[in-house]
Amino acid sequence: MATNDDFTARLMNDMDPDLLDFVKTKINTFIKWDLIRFFHENPNTADTAGNIARYAGRNVAAVEPELDELVESRIMEIHHLDEIPVYSLTTDESMRRLVEEFIQACEDRHFRVKAVYHIIRGMR
Amino acid sequence: MQRVRTGIKGLDEMLHGGFLPQTANLVEGAPGTGKTTLGMQFIYSGITLYNEPGIILTFEEFPQQYYHDAEAFGWDFKALEREKRLKVIMTSPEVSKLDLEQVGGMIETLANEMGARRILVDSLSHLERLTDDPVELRIIQYSFINALKREGLTAILTKESPALLGAAESEESIAFVVDSYILLRYVEIESAIHKALLVLKLRGSDHAKDIRQFEITPHGIEVQAKFEGREGIMSGSPRLSMADSFVRAFVKKEKH
Numbered sequence: 001m002a003t004n005d006d007f008t009a010r011l012m013n014d015m016d017p018d019l020l021d022f023v024k025t026k027i028n029t030f031i032k033w034d035l036i037r038f039f040h041e042n043p044n045t046a047d048t049a050g051n052i053a054r055y056a057g058r059n060v061a062a063v064e065p066e067l068d069e070l071v072e073s074r075i076m077e078i079h080h081l082d083e084i085p086v087y088s089l090t091t092d093e094s095m096r097r098l099v100e101e102f103i104q105a106c107e108d109r110h111f112r113v114k115a116v117y118h119i120i121r122g123m124r
Numbered sequence: 125m126q127r128v129r130t131g132i133k134g135l136d137e138m139l140h141g142g143f144l145p146q147t148a149n150l151v152e153g154a155p156g157t158g159k160t161t162l163g164m165q166f167i168y169s170g171i172t173l174y175n176e177p178g179i180i181l182t183f184e185e186f187p188q189q190y191y192h193d194a195e196a197f198g199w200d201f202k203a204l205e206r207e208k209r210l211k212v213i214m215t216s217p218e219v220s221k222l223d224l225e226q227v228g229g230m231i232e233t234l235a236n237e238m239g240a241r242r243i244l245v246d247s248l249s250h251l252e253r254l255t256d257d258p259v260e261l262r263i264i265q266y267s268f269i270n271a272l273k274r275e276g277l278t279a280i281l282t283k284e285s286p287a288l289l290g291a292a293e294s295e296e297s298i299a300f301v302v303d304s305y306i307l308l309r310y311v312e313i314e315s316a317i318h319k320a321l322l323v324l325k326l327r328g329s330d331h332a333k334d335i336r337q338f339e340i341t342p343h344g345i346e347v348q349a350k351f352e353g354r355e356g357i358m359s360g361s362p363r364l365s366m367a368d369s370f371v372r373a374f375v376k377k378e379k380h
Contacts, residue, residue, distance in 0.1 A: 042187040045214040046230055055186070081222040
């Protein structure tokens with residue numbers, strides 16, 4: 001017999017499969033969500049974790065590991081200038097398109113509710 | 125002599141045709157005088173009128189702000205970015221300094237890929253946070269400017285002036301390093317604020333020496349006629365010249 005939890009999960013999974021995977025596996029924290037929105041709006045930004053944290057109005061200790069995870073999931077790129085790590089949005093066109101689709105989808109309140117649900121579940 | 129036209133009405137005439145190619149051109153002014161607008165117009169005109177792709181390098185203002193501000197003048201920066209004729213890059217002075225020093229850095233690669241000929245650096249004042257030592261700062265500025273020239277770029281570098289009215293007290297050496305120096309100032313005349321523009325220096329060329337009024341119109345900056353009958357414009361509070369004071373006092377009747 002289907003439970004309320006199953007029903008909620010089905011309802012919350014009702015979105016484009018690519019976006020669902022993107023939310024569940026790549027944007028699994030609110031800081032990452034903020035960072036992705038920032039880099040989508042300012043796509044040619046390239047800077048250190050400390051400066052990016054300042055742009056985002058957050059603490060570098062919280063932002064740096066999130067940036068590293070975004071690099072692992074190929075949303076961001078990292079390169080080193082004199083051993084200083086510099087982060088920028090990926091140049092991969094298909095990933096940039098996925099980021100664009102995610103940001104556009106976020107304009108819909110229902111999508112945002114679903115994305116928030118998945119992030120909170122992922123944080124447990 | 126070949127010139128890099130700004131496309132700004134009145135300014136090219138003051139510059140006797142425009143900037144010289146591969147030069148660094150400083151635009152200094154108080155907040156809101158129009159430094160960034162002048163720089164954006166230089167980049168936009170370069171792309172749309174003279175087919176010269178451009179880069180905007182910002183150290184503080186988010187690129188999103190440039191897209192928004194440009195839109196107000198009818199300049200679609202996002203479309204130009206899609207066409208790969210413009211890039212609005214945000215980074216910090218420390219990263220851009222290291223990047224320009226490297227072979228194959230981001231700015232060098234972009235400039236080559238786009239065939240960029242123009243750059244706006246907004247603002248050069250932020251290089252000051254790299255050092256407290258004025259000698260080292262001058263070396264950093266000199267090296268930074270030379271790196272832009274090396275890439276074949278003609279640059280507008282903005283510089284913030286702390287004084288809202290009148291001349292700012294400055295002991296900085298940047299004026300010696302750049303090839304041209306344009307001052308933007310607020311001027312108070314009869315309880316209204318006007319804007320003044322002066323070309324203080326243009327290395328290797330003659331230029332207009334008069335102080336002109338300018339306005340930021342819905343289409344960008346327009347440099348107008350010089351201030352007639354006033355003295356001490358750059359003080360921020362000009363007075364009538366002696367001749368005009370005499371005319372006003374004894375010849376013309378004021379209308380009420």
